[in-house]
Amino acid sequence: MFLDVENLNVTFKTRRGLVSAVRDVSFTLEKGETLGIVGESGSGKSVSSYAIMRILDRNGRIANGRVSFDDMDLTAFSNREMRELRGREISMVFQNPRAALNPIRKVGHQIEDVLRRHSRATKYTARKKAIKALEAVRISDPEKRYDAYPFELSGGMCQRIVIAIALACDPRLLIADEPTTGLDVTTQKVVMDLLAELTTRRGMSSILITHDLGLAAEYCDRIVVMKDGEIVEQGKPDALFARPANAYTRRLISATPRPGAEIGDLVDPPLPSPPRPELGAPLLQVKNLSKVFGHGDDAVTAVDDISFDIREGETLGLVGESGCGKSTTSSMVMRLMDPSNGEILLNGKPMTDVPAAKFARDPRRASLQMVFQDATDSINPRFTARQAIADPIRRLTDEKPNGRVEELATQVGLPLTLLDRFPHQLSGGQKARVGIARALASRPKLLILDEPTAALDVSIQAVVLNLLAELRASLGVSYLFVSHDLHVVRLLCDRIIVMRKGRIVEEGDTASIMDNPTDDYTKTLLAATPMAPRADRDEVDIAITAKQAIAE
Amino acid sequence: MTPRTRLILFRVLQAIPALAGVILVSFILTRMLPGDPAAYFAGPAATTESIAEIRAAMGLDRSLPVQFLHYVLDLFSGDLGNSLSTGQPVLEELARRLPASLELTFTALLLSCGIALPLGIAAAVNQGSWIDHVCRAVVTAGVSLPTFFTGIVLVYVFYYLLGWAPSPLGRLDFVYLSPPDVTGFYVIDALLAGDMETAWGAARQLILPATTLALFTLAPLARMARASMLQALSSDYIRTARAAGLREGQVIFGYAFQNAMLPVITTLGMVFSFMLGANVLVEKVFAWPGIGSYAVEALVVSDYAAVQGFVLAMAILFVLLNLVIDILYTVVDPRTREG
Structure with missing residues (x-):
């Protein structure tokens, strides 16, 4: 056995005493095999891999268990022996690649550091070998990139550098910890394909840690599902998805957005999908909207002459990758930023005549509200949930917060007992509910949802999406749903706009965009999203459906 | 020119308005000191006339803008005036x-x-x-x-x-x-x-x-x-x-x-600026x-030329120090070299 983890237990010493983060975890890995460890936040999937590498935080330690790598017991190794092994035999690739690189050291030098540490290069050959390592991860113009600092490179490029560092010394095992979280789907595909190709060609074993079942199914030979520090199920992807034995695995699979599933199917047990509101007159009209940043030669056109309408009760999806101009568009619609050109009309009356700086005191402010991507960062840490929800009631309406706050909390399914808690005392899902309640407080007509579920685990995402659908049905509000993920957008939206480089490349009904995309970019986006095989109850050949789903 | 040299040059240029401000403030500050230097200089036995005479000799009877102009002109010719209590040129004493x-x-x-x-x-x-x-x-x-x-x-x-x-x-x-x-x-x-x-x-x-x-x-x-x-x-x-x-x-x-x-x-x-204090x-x-004890002695007797010289010297030291810190920053952190 190449890697054999036996009854691994990891504990952390905290102020509240010992916390066991990983309990009795056992799995094996063969030479050349790729193992996926899947789980939501707090499942102990990353901690397990840090334990294998022995790079746990200071307060964490392996309480029990054995990690044998190529018949060596790593738990018995001294720190110095582990340092010899790390980077040379076992390497790791992390999430958030930009933060994973030393911000003030040239990337070429960071690769050299590893090469020289493990005697793969001398002072004189280091530069040449580092450039070779850059070539191996297909960085164009490696001679020039050698001198770049991480902040000068894109996220995908930074991740290639991290991979170059990890693979520089030809290790035999690579652990990738959420290597593509935070990257665009097309970048994710490029990075994952590169990783898969490099590990296969070098005959390496690898472990892919991810929250994304689809990603694991597409790239792994075997999958381990973890929950609350324990392994709940393991097996081959197709078998696991076809016949999940464990209730949690089933829930995880059903919560993952996939073709064919309706919004109510995501939760367990499935809910009937809420009715869609009747569509009324046009509520928001955007005409020839443009935004240019900077002047002269440095001018960048972030949004380039786009037009669209949203009717009353309608949900419009705005989809695109980072830098496509979707955030700039939503900021302008939200009247937080003035457009360079074009107009925005609400109920047929132009809003752009009031400058964004003064719009906060405009009576129409209450009609436009926003739900933000990061529920944690967008709530004042010194406000309780009650204060956060009451704030817009006081500022934007004539109502009394008493009673109204409770009504809103009930609407979004936030238990009233949690109202007096501070954000840090609430879970991610609860904070998302506070964010939605706060946005609804002023009885808005249009809610801009800026990736409202991007930071949430899939099971909570499923619940929040259903909540948004119910609210739409009961309140009749319109949504502008901004997201990078077509499969999430599909669940909620009547129509979808796909943006690229500030322009709308495709626009249409959700069904026609998803099933018959005409633009090449839309097709690329759809194909790049990894799809979990369907957990069909009748046992069709899962692998084939998965391939079809990817090909579609 | 590389971005780094351009940025360093820009930082040096930025120090100039700070220095101009320092010259103005040092002038105003010393005029606001309590006590009359002319009276001190004339000694305890002086009459009103002799004090007025000394004041005229020192140029203190002219309007503030005129005094400031002379002050700036003297500064550029390297003249910080003479100390009232020792009679020595302030520049020399500070330099020592x-x-x-x-x-x-x-x-x-x-x-x-x-x-x-x-x-x-x-x-x-x-x-x-x-x-x-x-x-x-x-x-x-x-x-x-x-x-x-x-x-x-x-x-x-x-x-x-x-x-x-x-x-x-x-x-x-x-x-x-x-x-x-x-x-x-x-x-x-x-x-x-x-x-x-x-x-x-x-x-x-x-x-x-x-x-x-x-x-x-x-x-x-x-x-x-x-x-x-x-x-x-x-x-x-x-x-x-x-x-x-x-x-x-x-x-x-x-x-x-x-x-x-x-x-x-x-x-x-x-910390360096705390230390100077x-x-x-x-x-x-x-x-x-050092110049610290020099300044205290000068303050006690309203020796405005000396105080002015001290304030100026300290302020210039501060500006130069901040310049050095800024430049160090650009050298250490590549991110500051952009924009």
């Missing part, structure tokens, strides 16, 4: 006394960096260990003990009780001759002249006041070094470096410390002939 203050300040800064940085780093690397507790104790003591108190305690213990230190009277005991003036720093000048005995004598005089000042500045430096080191050590790139098997020394000094340096440099700049007290306690 400034090296004494700088020698003291730099020695103290070296001493405190030499202790604070290793202490802060060791405390961060071994968080919660005995060295961390030592660091905390030193920081607390350094913050809570005022310089005039530590100065007097040091004199009491090392001069009066133990007799290890020489008498706290100036830069050099009278048995030595001051070394030939090269840098103005006695220890260095004596070493340059090859006069080991004088160098030793000057160093012995220097050690107690420098220690007093160093104790005062140790606290902020050690605290900032520890805090920024802790933050750097918990960063993702440190985890990457560890996962790549880099040696602990390289992780701590090559990766963490270089990043932790940035806030430490900022603190260093602040604290100098005044320490120079008084140790009879050190």
Whole structure:
């Protein structure tokens, strides 16, 4: 056995005493095999891999268990022996690649550091070998990139550098910890394909840690599902998805957005999908909207002459990758930023005549509200949930917060007992509910949802999406749903706009965009999203459906 | 021109308006001092007429804008006026006394960096260990003990009780001759002249006041070094470096410390300016002939030319110091070179 983890237990010493983060975890890995460890936040999937590498935080330690790598017991190794092994035999690739690189050291030098540490290069050959390592991860113009600092490179490029560092010394095992979280789907595909190709060609074993079942199914030979520090199920992807034995695995699979599933199917047990509101007159009209940043030669056109309408009760999806101009568009619609050109009309009356700086005191402010991507960062840490929800009631309406706050909390399914808690005392899902309640407080007509579920685990995402659908049905509000993920957008939206480089490349009904995309970019986006095989109850050949789903 | 040189040049240019402001403020500040320099200069037996005569001779009867114009013109010809109490040109006196203050300040800064940085780093690397507790104790003591108190305690213990230190009277005991003036720093000048005995004598005089000042500045430096080191050590790139098997020394000094340096440099700049202020007290306690004690004496007698010269010299020192810090920043952190 190449890697054999036996009854691994990891504990952390905290102020509240010992916390066991990983309990009795056992799995094996063969030479050349790729193992996926899947789980939501707090499942102990990353901690397990840090334990294998022995790079746990200071307060964490392996309480029990054995990690044998190529018949060596790593738990018995001294720190110095582990340092010899790390980077040379076992390497790791992390999430958030930009933060994973030393911000003030040239990337070429960071690769050299590893090469020289493990005697793969001398002072004189280091530069040449580092450039070779850059070539191996297909960085164009490696001679020039050698001198770049991480902040000068894109996220995908930074991740290639991290991979170059990890693979520089030809290790035999690579652990990738959420290597593509935070990257665009097309970048994710490029990075994952590169990783898969490099590990296969070098005959390496690898472990892919991810929250994304689809990603694991597409790239792994075997999958381990973890929950609350324990392994709940393991097996081959197709078998696991076809016949999940464990209730949690089933829930995880059903919560993952996939073709064919309706919004109510995501939760367990499935809910009937809420009715869609009747569509009324046009509520928001955007005409020839443009935004240019900077002047002269440095001018960048972030949004380039786009037009669209949203009717009353309608949900419009705005989809695109980072830098496509979707955030700039939503900021302008939200009247937080003035457009360079074009107009925005609400109920047929132009809003752009009031400058964004003064719009906060405009009576129409209450009609436009926003739900933000990061529920944690967008709530004042010194406000309780009650204060956060009451704030817009006081500022934007004539109502009394008493009673109204409770009504809103009930609407979004936030238990009233949690109202007096501070954000840090609430879970991610609860904070998302506070964010939605706060946005609804002023009885808005249009809610801009800026990736409202991007930071949430899939099971909570499923619940929040259903909540948004119910609210739409009961309140009749319109949504502008901004997201990078077509499969999430599909669940909620009547129509979808796909943006690229500030322009709308495709626009249409959700069904026609998803099933018959005409633009090449839309097709690329759809194909790049990894799809979990369907957990069909009748046992069709899962692998084939998965391939079809990817090909579609 | 590379972005780095352009940025450094830009920073140098930015210092010019600051200097102009300093000239204006130093002028206004000294005119606002209580007391009449003409009356002081005329002496206790002066009549109203003789005071008016002196005032006219000193140009103090003219309007403020005219006085300012003369002040600026004199400044550009290198004339800071004459001290009222000694009759000497202010520029000369400052030039003689400034090296004494700088020698003291730099020695103290070296001493405190030499202790604070290793202490802060060791405390961060071994968080919660005995060295961390030592660091905390030193920081607390350094913050809570005022310089005039530590100065007097040091004199009491090392001069009066133990007799290890020489008498706290100036830069050099009278048995030595001051070394030939090269840098103005006695220890260095004596070493340059090859006069080991004088160098030793000057160093012995220097050690107690420098220690007093160093104790005062140790606290902020050690605290900032520890805090920024802790933050750097918990960063993702440190985890990457560890996962790549880099040696602990390289992780701590090559990766963490270089990043932790940035806030430490900022603190260093602040500490340096605190020190210039604290100098005044320490120079008084140790009879050190620096510009701090010079300024206090001048203030007491409303010697406005001297005070003006002092304020100007200090302000220019501050501006230059900030310039150096900014430039250091651009050298250390590539991110500041953009835009």
